[in-house]
Amino acid sequence: MKLSYTNVNGYLIPNLTYKSGEQMEQLGKYGFLRRDYLKNHRNSTYQVMLLQDTIGEHLLEVDKAAREREEVILKQLEEKEPLPDKAADQMAWHRFFG
Known part of the structure; x- marks a missing residue:
C-alpha cells in the first residue's frame, strides 16, 4: 500500500489505495459486492483490512x-x-428465460 496524504483543513488525511491493482482486476461480481458491504456496513473492519493490506x-x-x-x-x-x-x-424455453 502506498501512503500519500491530502491536507484537509490543516489535517493530513491518508489517501489509501490497494497495493496490487491486479487483484482488483481479477475481482468478480461477488468480490465487489463484499467490498461494498464492508465499506457501507462494516467500515472499521474494511479500514483495518485496507491498512493491513x-x-x-x-x-x-x-x-x-x-x-x-x-x-x-x-x-x-x-x-x-x-x-x-x-x-x-x-x-x-421462453417461460424460463423470457
Missing part, C-alpha cells in the same frame, strides 16, 4: 467461494428441474 486477498477468496457455491446450486437446480429443449419446446 489483506483486503484484496479477502475479496478474491470471497469471490471464488461464492462462484463455486453458485455453480453447485445451479447444478442442483438443473438436476431437480432440467432445462427445456429450445428447439422442441420454445414456449417452455
Whole structure:
C-alpha cells in the first residue's frame, strides 16, 4: 500500500489505495459486492483490512467461494428441474428465460 496524504483543513488525511491493482482486476461480481458491504456496513473492519493490506486477498477468496457455491446450486437446480429443449419446446424455453 502506498501512503500519500491530502491536507484537509490543516489535517493530513491518508489517501489509501490497494497495493496490487491486479487483484482488483481479477475481482468478480461477488468480490465487489463484499467490498461494498464492508465499506457501507462494516467500515472499521474494511479500514483495518485496507491498512493491513489483506483486503484484496479477502475479496478474491470471497469471490471464488461464492462462484463455486453458485455453480453447485445451479447444478442442483438443473438436476431437480432440467432445462427445456429450445428447439422442441420454445414456449417452455421462453417461460424460463423470457
